[in-house]
Amino acid sequence: MSIQRDITAQSASFRPERADWLRLRTLIFQRWMASFGQLAALVVASRYYEMELPLGLCFFAVGLAIIANLLSIFIFPQNKRLTETEAMATLLFDLAQLCFLLFLTGGLTNPFALLVLAPVTVSASALKLRSTLILGTLAAIFVTAIGLFNLPLRLADGSIFRTPALFSFGFWISLLIGIAFLGLYSRRVATEMRLMSDALLATQMALAREQKLTDLGGVVAAAAHELGTPLATIKLISSEMIDELSEHPDLAEDARLIREQADRCRDILRSMGKAGKDDLLMRQASLTTVLHEAAEPHTTRGIEVIFTVSGTGAVPQVLRRPELIHGLRNLVQNAVDFANSKVWIDAQYTPDRIMLRIIDDGDGFPPQVLARIGDPFVRSRRDEQDLSRRPGYEGMGLGLFIAKTLLERTGAELSFANAADPFLSSAERPERSGAIVEVVWPSAAILAESVRGLGENQPITG
Numbered sequence: 001m002s003i004q005r006d007i008t009a010q011s012a013s014f015r016p017e018r019a020d021w022l023r024l025r026t027l028i029f030q031r032w033m034a035s036f037g038q039l040a041a042l043v044v045a046s047r048y049y050e051m052e053l054p055l056g057l058c059f060f061a062v063g064l065a066i067i068a069n070l071l072s073i074f075i076f077p078q079n080k081r082l083t084e085t086e087a088m089a090t091l092l093f094d095l096a097q098l099c100f101l102l103f104l105t106g107g108l109t110n111p112f113a114l115l116v117l118a119p120v121t122v123s124a125s126a127l128k129l130r131s132t133l134i135l136g137t138l139a140a141i142f143v144t145a146i147g148l149f150n151l152p153l154r155l156a157d158g159s160i161f162r163t164p165a166l167f168s169f170g171f172w173i174s175l176l177i178g179i180a181f182l183g184l185y186s187r188r189v190a191t192e193m194r195l196m197s198d199a200l201l202a203t204q205m206a207l208a209r210e211q212k213l214t215d216l217g218g219v220v221a222a223a224a225h226e227l228g229t230p231l232a233t234i235k236l237i238s239s240e241m242i243d244e245l246s247e248h249p250d251l252a253e254d255a256r257l258i259r260e261q262a263d264r265c266r267d268i269l270r271s272m273g274k275a276g277k278d279d280l281l282m283r284q285a286s287l288t289t290v291l292h293e294a295a296e297p298h299t300t301r302g303i304e305v306i307f308t309v310s311g312t313g314a315v316p317q318v319l320r321r322p323e324l325i326h327g328l329r330n331l332v333q334n335a336v337d338f339a340n341s342k343v344w345i346d347a348q349y350t351p352d353r354i355m356l357r358i359i360d361d362g363d364g365f366p367p368q369v370l371a372r373i374g375d376p377f378v379r380s381r382r383d384e385q386d387l388s389r390r391p392g393y394e395g396m397g398l399g400l401f402i403a404k405t406l407l408e409r410t411g412a413e414l415s416f417a418n419a420a421d422p423f424l425s426s427a428e429r430p431e432r433s434g435a436i437v438e439v440v441w442p443s444a445a446i447l448a449e450s451v452r453g454l455g456e457n458q459p460i461t462g
Contacts, residue, residue: 022126022127023079024080027087027122034094049156051153051156052154053154061097061100064097087127088127088131099116102150103151105150106150107151108171108175109150110153113175114178116142119139120182121183123136124184124186136180136183227265231266235262235263283448284317286317287317287318290318290328292307295345297333303339303342303343305342305343306342308346311349316349318354318447318448319448321410323409328403334435334437335358335437339360339362340434344358352442355439355440355441356438357436357439358439359436364435367418370417413439413441414437416437416438418436419432419433
C-alpha cells in the first residue's frame with residue numbers, strides 16, 4: 001500500500017503557486033517604509049548636510065512610489081495575492097524607482113545603493129527561478145549603469161563629492177556579488193523551507209489518514225460486537241420458525257431467507273474487522289503482532305518477509321499508535337521496493353530498550369545519498385531500473401521522511417546504513433547485502449501498561 005503517493009498528490013492540490021504566497025499588502029508596506037526612508041534621507045542631506053540635490057526630480061521619484069501605493073490600495077483588496085507576473089512587475093518597479101533615485105543622488109557614491117539587493121532577495125524567496133534571474137540581471141545592469149552615468153553629489157560649497165576609483169570599483173563588484181550571493185542563498189533557504197513545509201504537511205495527512213483507518217477499525221469492531229447478539233437472536237428465531245412452518249413452504253422459505261441474511265450480515269462484519277470491543281485492550285498488542293500488522297500490505301508482493309523476535313522474557317506489549325504503524329509500514333515498503341527476493345525484520349527487546357532492524361537483499365543505499373536519508377524528496381535512487389520496477393512511484397525521500405518523522409514522535413532514534421560494501425561483486429556479497437534501517441526505542445516510550453478487563457465502549461460521534 002503506497003499511501004505516500006496519495007498523500008503527495010493530495011498535498012500538491014493544496015499547494016498554491018509560489019507567487020501566490022506573496023501578498024500585495026506586504027509589498028505595499030515595504031514600499032511605504034522605503035518611501036519614508038527616502039524622504040528622510042533627502043531632507044537630512046539637503047537641510048542638515050546642505051548638499052545640492054535636484055530635489056524636484058528626487059521628490060518626483062518618491063512621489064511615483066507613493067502614487068503607485070495609493071493606486072494599489074484603492075484598486076485592489078487588502079487580501080490580494082499576486083500572480084507571478086504581477087509580483088515581478090511590482091518588484092521591477094521598485095528596483096527601477098530606486099535606481100532612478102540613485103542616479104539623481106550620486107550613483108554608487110550614495111551608500112543607500114545597497115538597497116538594490118532588497119527586490120532581488122524578495123524575488124529569490126517568493127518567485128520562480130526565471131523571474132529571479134530576470135530581476136537579478138536587470139539589477140546588475142542598473143547598478144552598472146548608475147555607476148557609469150549619474151548626477152554627482154555636490155556639497156554645500158559647490159564641490160563634487162568623489163570617492164577613490166578603487167573604492168567605487170570595489171563597491172560595484174560587491175553589489176554584483178551581493179546580488180548573486182543573496183539571490184542564491186535566499187532561494188536555497190526558501191526552497192528548503194518549502195520542501196520541509198510540504199513534507200510536514202504530507203506527514204500530517206498521512207498520520208490523519210492512519211488515525212482514520214484505526215478509528216474505522218475500532219468502529220467496525222464495536223459494531224460487530226454490539227450487533228452479534230441481535231443477529232444471533234434473529235438466526236435462532238428464524239431457525240425455530242422454519243421448523244414450525246414445515247407445512248407452509250412459502251413462509252418457511254421466507255424464514256430461511258431471514259436466517260441466511262443474518263448469516264451474511266455476520267460474515268460482512270467479520271470481514272470488515274475483528275469482533276471485539278473498541279476498548280483499551282485494542283490499543284495495545286504484542287510486538288510481534290504490531291510488526292506483522294505494519295508489514296501486512298507488503299507481504300504479498302512477491303518478496304519474502306522474514307520476522308524474527310527475540311529477547312529476555314515474554315514478548316512485550318506495545319502501544320498500537322497510528323504513527324508507529326504507519327512509520328514502520330513505510331520502512332517495510334521501502335525495503336520491499338528495493339529487495340531482490342527477501343526482507344528481514346529483526347526485533348530484539350530488553351527491559352530497557354526495543355531495537356528493530358529492517359534489512360533487504362537489494363543493492364543498498366547509494367553512498368552519495370546515504371548521509372541525506374530521511375530528508376524529504378531525495379530521489380537519487382530513482383534510475384531507469386526503478387522506473388521499470390516501480391512505475392509511477394514518487395521516490396524514496398518522502399516515504400522515509402514520513403517514517404522518520406512519525407517514528408521519532410514515538411521516541412525512536414533511526415539510523416540508516418548498508419549491510420555490505422556496494423562495490424563488492426555478486427559472489428562476494430552476503431545474503432543480507434542491502435540497506436539497513438535501525439530503529440531503537442526506550443522501553444518506556446512504547447510499552448503498554450497492563451490492562452485488565454474490557455473498557456467501556458466509546459460513543460461514536462461525528
